[in-house]
Structure formats: C-alpha cells, structure tokens
Amino acid sequence: MTEEKVNRKTKPTVLDIFCGAGGMSLGFRNAGCQILGGIDQNRYAINTHHQNFPLAKLKLPPQDIRDLRDLDTLGLNAGEVDILVGGPPCQVFSRVGIGKMRKLGRDIEADHRNFLYKEFVRFVAYYKPLCFVMENVDYLANREEALARIYKDFSRSNRKGYPGYKVNYQVLDASEFGVPQKRMRLFIIGIRSDLGIEPPFPNRRVKSAISVGEAICDLPDLEPWVMPLKTKSSGPKQQDVECPYKCLPQSPYQEKMRKQKQEGEGVWNHLCRAHNEKDIMIFGMLDQGGKYRDLPEEVMRYRADIFDDKYKRLIWNKPAWTLTAHMRKDGLAYIHPLQDRSISVREAARIQSFPDDFVFYAPMTRMFELVGNSVPPILAKEVAKPLVKLIKSCRER
Ligand SMILES: C[S@@+](CC[C@H](N)C(=O)[O-])C[C@H]1O[C@@H](n2cnc3c(N)ncnc32)[C@H](O)[C@@H]1O
Numbered sequence: 460m461t462e463e464k465v466n467r468k469t470k471p472t473v474l475d476i477f478c479g480a481g482g483m484s485l486g487f488r489n490a491g492c493q494i495l496g497g498i499d500q501n502r503y504a505i506n507t508h509h510q511n512f513p514l515a516k517l518k519l520p521p522q523d524i525r526d527l528r529d530l531d532t533l534g535l536n537a538g539e540v541d542i543l544v545g546g547p548p549c550q551v552f553s554r555v556g557i558g559k560m561r562k563l564g565r566d567i568e569a570d571h572r573n574f575l576y577k578e579f580v581r582f583v584a585y586y587k588p589l590c591f592v593m594e595n596v597d598y599l600a601n602r603e604e605a606l607a608r609i610y611k612d613f614s615r616s617n618r619k620g621y622p623g624y625k626v627n628y629q630v631l632d633a634s635e636f637g638v639p640q641k642r643m644r645l646f647i648i649g650i651r652s653d654l655g656i657e658p659p660f661p662n663r664r665v666k667s668a669i670s671v672g673e674a675i676c677d678l679p680d681l682e683p684w685v686m687p688l689k690t691k692s693s694g695p696k697q698q699d700v701e702c703p704y705k706c707l708p709q710s711p712y713q714e715k716m717r718k719q720k721q722e723g724e725g726v727w728n729h730l731c732r733a734h735n736e737k738d739i740m741i742f743g744m745l746d747q748g749g750k751y752r753d754l755p756e757e758v759m760r761y762r763a764d765i766f767d768d769k770y771k772r773l774i775w776n777k778p779a780w781t782l783t784a785h786m787r788k789d790g791l792a793y794i795h796p797l798q799d800r801s802i803s804v805r806e807a808a809r810i811q812s813f814p815d816d817f818v819f820y821a822p823m824t825r826m827f828e829l830v831g832n833s834v835p836p837i838l839a840k841e842v843a844k845p846l847v848k849l850i851k852s853c854r855e856r
Contacts, residue, residue: 471850476545480507480829486839503821540586546594547575597643624649627658634778638835639669659845672775673710683800684733701725719816731803742799745772787828812837
C-alpha cells in the first residue's frame with residue numbers, strides 16, 4: 460500500500476481554500492493532517508503550493524473560486540474532507556483596507572471581498588467537514604455586524620441537508636506561540652453540530668517571545684543591492700541561488716528551521732530588493748526600532764505625519780512587527796536590524812516561521828506578497844492540534 464493510501468485512512472484530511480503559498484496547509488500537515496489540495500487564483504501561490512505539497516490529491520490550476528460552480532466535478536467527494544481551512548482576503552475587514560476604501564469613496568458594504576467568505580460557507584455546505592478554520596485580520600472582531608452575519612451563515616441548520624456548526628472565534632497573537640513576530644489574527648472555528656463539541660482553541664504559550672536575531676542570524680550577510688541611477692528598474696534580475704549558511708544554527712529556533720536540511724545544503728530565496736543610494740544612506744541613520752520621523756529633517760522627502768511608518772528598522776532582540784503583503788511594493792518598513800538593506804525573502808519567511816525546506820516559486824516581489832499574506836505555519840500547527848485530537852477521538856467513539 461502506498462504511503463498516501465495509509466495516510467488517507469489514518470490522518471485527518473484538509474482542503475485549503477484561498478490557500479496562498481500554503482502557510483495554513485503546512486501547519487496542518489505538521490500537526491499530522493493530510494493535505495488534499497489548495498485553491499487560489501494567484502498562479503504564484505498555486506505553483507508554490509503544488510511544489511511544496513507534492514502528495515496532494517488535487518492539483519488545480521489557479522482559478523477564481525467563484526467560477527468553481529459545480530463542486531461535483533472537483534475530484535473530491537462530500538465526506539472526504541475532514542477539515543476545511545482558509546483565509547478569504549481580508550482587505551475589507553482590515554483597518555488599513557477600510558481607511559483606504561473610505562478615502563477612495565468606495566462603498567465598503569458593496570465590495571465583493573466582503574462576501575468571499577460566502578464561498579467558504581458554500582464549500583462547508585457541500586463537504587460538510589467535521590470542522591473548519593477560517594482565518595482573518597483581528598480587526599474583524601470590531602466589525603460586529605459583519606461578524607454576526609458570518610456566524611449566522613455558518614451556524615444555521617435550517618437549510619436542507621446543511622448540518623449546522625457550533626462557531627466561535629479567538630484573536631491569537633503569533634508571538635505567543637513561538638513565532639518571532641507580533642501578529643494578531645482572528646480564527647473562526649466551527650465544529651459540526653452533530654458532534655456536540657464546543658470549538659477548541661490552543662492554549663497560549665507563555666514562554667518569552669523569539670527575537671528577530673534568534674530567527675535569522677545564521678543567514679548569510681547580503682550587500683545592499685544598489686538600484687542604478689535615473690531608472691525605476693532594479694537593473695538586472697537577481698538569480699535565486701542556493702546560498703551557503705553563514706554558520707551553524709545559533710538558536711533552537713534556527714535548528715527547527717533547518718531540521719530538514721542535509722549537511723552541506725544551503726538556503727534558497729535569500730533575495731533582497733534593490734534600493735537607491737539615498738535610501739541606503741537613510742537606513743544607516745536609523746537606530747533599531749527607529750522610524751521615519753526620527754530622521755534628520757534635511758533627509759526627509761515625505762511628510763513625517765503621514766509617512767511616520769514608511770521606514771522602520773527591525774529590532775534585533777525583539778520579535779518583528781506584523782509582516783504584510785505590502786512588502787511586495789517596498790520593504791522600507793522592514794529594514795534589517797544590522798545591515799543597511801530591507802530584509803530578504805528568506806528572512807521574511809523565517810519571521811513567518813516557514814522552515815528553509817519550504818521554497819517559494821515566484822518573482823521576488825511576488826514571493827514577498829506570498830510570505831506577507833500567509834498564516835505562520837507554527838501558529839497554524841497550534842490551531843490544528845486540538846482539532847486533530849478531536850477528530851481522532853470522534854473516530855474512536
Ligand atoms: C490571506 S491570503 C491566504 C493565505 C494562506 N491562508 C496562507 O496561509 O498562506 C488570501 C488568498 O486568497 C486568494 N484569493 C483572493 N480572492 C480569490 C478568489 N476570488 N478566488 C480564489 N482565490 C482568491 C489570494 O490570491 C490570496 O492568495
């Protein structure tokens with residue numbers, strides 16, 4: 460019998476929708492689940508997911524989930540999915556996203572991204588998984604109406620054939636679970652009503668938070684990549700090559716990140732964006748934790764009250780602040796604590812707790828987007844653990 464067949468019989472199965480690169484998938488796999496596949500419209504996300512989950516049964520092309528109308532043709536039977544996980548886009552629930560939309564005079568309530576969670580409800584109604592996990596920004600907790608609407612859609616059991624779910628949510632901070640990053644995210648967990656169990660959440664670990672230094676100090680130093688003058692282009696493309704590590708692992712966290720690496724193997728995705736010479740000079744003026752407003756007036760090019768957060772230098776002995784998909788546009792809010800450049804993709808991946816054997820397959824800016832969008836795999840694993848336990852105990856009943 461193949462490994463996959465054995466796993467399918469024994470491991471809880473997971474379908475990941477709005478899967479991104481697969482931070483959530485990886486956490487659930489590491490908690491002992493079998494990943495059936497991922498759905499996403501972003502081709503770089505799908506390619507990265509396919510490469511990192513080669514045993515997944517479904518290998519779907521990138522597609523808008525709203526176009527997948529007939530789930531009978533997807534290749535999975537109802538009942539085959541034990542856990543449905545996913546992170547529908549969060550812009551419309553985030554403080555920044557709402558602010559931007561207001562500025563542009565857009566109707567927040569009419570934005571289709573307010574309703575993408577309904578695709579999640581549609582998948583729950585079709586597969587009737589034992590449980591589901593939907594991740595979103597913590598600001599959703601302040602949007603009482605939106606949250607109440609989501610709860611209602613998941614819990615009601617009056618629809619024909621829909622079992623109904625017991626639903627609850629918690630806001631979790633990744634740094635309390637061994638991720639070197641302060642990242643607050645809201646997790647909605649639903650348990651099928653017929654199981655008669657309340658949604659379980661992980662217990663916070665009270666250990667001291669992992670710092671940026673503990674996370675990245677074994678990665679090779681990089682010279683700042685200087686952007687050629689008088690052009691917006693970053694010049695010749697950097698090649699993603701396997702770089703030798705700077706040294707042996709220096710912390711238990713680094714040992715964990717390198718666990719699957721064989722002796723002599725190097726690290727991929729250690730790519731850093733180009734900066735113009737003026738920016739590189741400005742980075743040198745920022746202390747760790749320093750922001751744009753701390754700069755001398757003569758080098759300020761933007762209004763300090765608006766661009767207060769534009770440049771920020773990470774702090775070596777503290778966890779990072781939240782990484783976001785904005786890293787795709789610029790890395791100025793994530794300046795390396797000791798080197799005058801923004802962090803590399805691999806450094807960002809370490810801060811998101813992706814181990815080094817998880818490789819991103821995309822152009823550099825898109826890699827930053829995938830990393831910034833993801834659920835830290837270590838946090839996802841903690842969320843998964845009580846659900847795996849619950850499913851195993853249901854099977855033994
Ligand atoms: C917050 S990210 C998910 C991150 C993922 N959970 C992880 O841990 O890596 C949201 C994802 O939803 C995808 N997405 C947005 N709208 C979509 C749609 N209509 N159909 C399919 N995917 C969509 C985006 O491409 C993005 O990768």
